[in-house]
Amino acid sequence: MPDLSPLASTPSRHQHTGQKSTQHRTRSASLVRGVIILCVMLALWQGLIYAFALPSFILPTPLSVLDRLVARYPILLDHTWVTAQEIILGLLLGLSMGLFFALQMLLFKPIKRWLLPVLIASQAIPVFAIAPVLMLWLDYGIASKVVMAAIIIFFPVTTCCYDGLRNTPRGFLDLAHTLQASRWQQLIHIQLPAALPALASGIRVAVVIAPIGAVAGEWVGSSAGLGYLMLQANARMMIDDMFAALLILSLLSVVLYFVTDFTLKRAIPWEH
Amino acid sequence: MKQTPLGLTIDNAGLRYPNVNQAILDKLSMQIPAGQWTCLLGRSGSGKTSLLRYLAGLLDSNVEWQGNVICSDGLALQQRIAYMAQQDLLLPWLSVVDNVCLSYRFNKQKITPEVTEKALALLDQVGLLAVRHALPQTLSGGMRQRVALARTLMQDKPFILMDEPFSALDAVTRHKLQQLSYTLLKDKTVILITHDPQEAVRLAGRLYILTGRPAQAEHIALPISRPPRDIDADSALVQQRIFHLLEQDYA
Known part of the structure; x- marks a missing residue:
């Protein structure tokens, strides 16, 4: 046996203590940055109202919006729950469909040849244009909004996932071959995990645009949800109510993005 | 159970890629002695990697191959090779x-406590038992290549095909890893592709240079000392000769 001691003691890049304190510092810095951005935006908002003497039916003050948020808290929460359901279910449906089609295109070349042009062409139809058709087919309930959100994320998820699956590093496939992996084993143990970072990019895009699909669906026809609430408030000139709903919607999207991003970073630590 | 090392004969081999006029290899013959390291040198594009990939079963089926590859026990080479590439190919x-046990995931064999124990023993041999639960990206290049070596040993195949596995490492780490690999693979028949004449002379039991277009294998006589060799006057002379032949081939 050769003397391994000098090699064995080669320092690992695993510097736990240093890493943790750096992470902590980065997290604190992000928090401070977030608070500063929020304060600046609120100040700008208030400043805009003062500078241009905007009436409250054009732009309500942050305080009046906060007041509405507190006063109409139970109603806002009910409608937020509806929109959140639409977004989450739309994401689940869109992601499953995207993964399914990406796998089909990878495994069956003729399907890819026929499906890819259809997928690309389908993007030429604006999703807002088909919203009324979806209302007609799926009624004014939650289903049409779920499908809207799913359709809007389907393309980016499918393309990201497909790109990830077909760009498995050549060396990994060579290794699997020399280890006598079957095609199925290669897919499960190599190609799918290797595609996760690309799929994660697709999911990040999806969580940002899925709320657009859900709210657009609510605008076209609905009886609940934040989009519905905004339309109703707008029609009654209750602009501060509209802004309260808009604020919650933005908050919902931001929270969804950061929770997803955090979860993906935890689940795919080799991503970066 | 300890295996008897196997040798390999490549006889009159020719290799041509589809839609390419000139063959990569032609009338190439080599003797790969059992239980030794055979090093292959050659300029870039000489066909050494193609030859190794053919032996590993990694070339497309539409590549034209002629000639015979004969194992000393008369059985087929397929499924009796382990492959180490320039990149460590650790799954991140x-x-x-788990990377060391990878071959067991693909061979319908369960990863039993005995298998894990064997993997841990190999990690201990390569000096990495302490980082057994770490992810590969937290390790240095030399450590990662040692994990790849443990994974190769775990496969326990009689033939080891190596495509420049040490080339991306710094000089000291490379020197140590060559020593370690040579010690741990002592019962294996190793074919090593390298661009480094010093590495080739240090490790080779037999040494070939692929020269010409299409390439043929030229056998180079080695110093009488046993590998792994230290740098001495004899090995320096062989290295000089290799450089001379490679320069001629590049011209």
Whole structure:
């Protein structure tokens, strides 16, 4: 046996203590940055109202919006729950469909040849244009909004996932071959995990645009949800109510993005 | 159970890629002695990697191959090779010990406590037992290549095909890893592709240079000392001769 001691003691890049304190510092810095951005935006908002003497039916003050948020808290929460359901279910449906089609295109070349042009062409139809058709087919309930959100994320998820699956590093496939992996084993143990970072990019895009699909669906026809609430408030000139709903919607999207991003970073630590 | 090392004969081999006029290899013959390291040198594009990939079963089926590859026991080479590439090819989503056990995931064999124990023993041999649960990206290049070596040993195949596995490492780490690999693979028949004449002379039991277009294998006589060799006057002379032949081939 050769003397391994000098090699064995080669320092690992695993510097736990240093890493943790750096992470902590980065997290604190992000928090401070977030608070500063929020304060600046609120100040700008208030400043805009003062500078241009905007009436409250054009732009309500942050305080009046906060007041509405507190006063109409139970109603806002009910409608937020509806929109959140639409977004989450739309994401689940869109992601499953995207993964399914990406796998089909990878495994069956003729399907890819026929499906890819259809997928690309389908993007030429604006999703807002088909919203009324979806209302007609799926009624004014939650289903049409779920499908809207799913359709809007389907393309980016499918393309990201497909790109990830077909760009498995050549060396990994060579290794699997020399280890006598079957095609199925290669897919499960190599190609799918290797595609996760690309799929994660697709999911990040999806969580940002899925709320657009859900709210657009609510605008076209609905009886609940934040989009519905905004339309109703707008029609009654209750602009501060509209802004309260808009604020919650933005908050919902931001929270969804950061929770997803955090979860993906935890689940795919080799991503970066 | 300890295996008897096997040798390999490549006889009159020719290799041509589809839609390419000139063959890569032609009338190439080599003797790969059992239980030794055979090093292959050659300029870039000489066909050494193609030859290794053919032996590993990694070339497309539409590549034209002629000639015979005969194992000393008369059985087929397929499924009796382990492959180490220039990149360590550690799967970033698996821990070090799971990477070492990778071959068991594909062979319908369960990863039993005995298998894990064997993997841990190999990690101990390569000096990495302490980082068995770490992910590969937390390790240095030399450590990662040692995990790849443990994974190769775990496969326990009689033939080891190596495509420049040490080339991306710094000089000292490379020197140590050559020593370690040579010690741990002492019962294996190793074919090593390298661009480094010093590495080739240090490790080779037999040494070939692929020269010409299409390439043929030229056998180079080695110093009488046993590998792994230290640098001495004899090995320096062989290295000089290799450089001379490679320069001629590049011209």
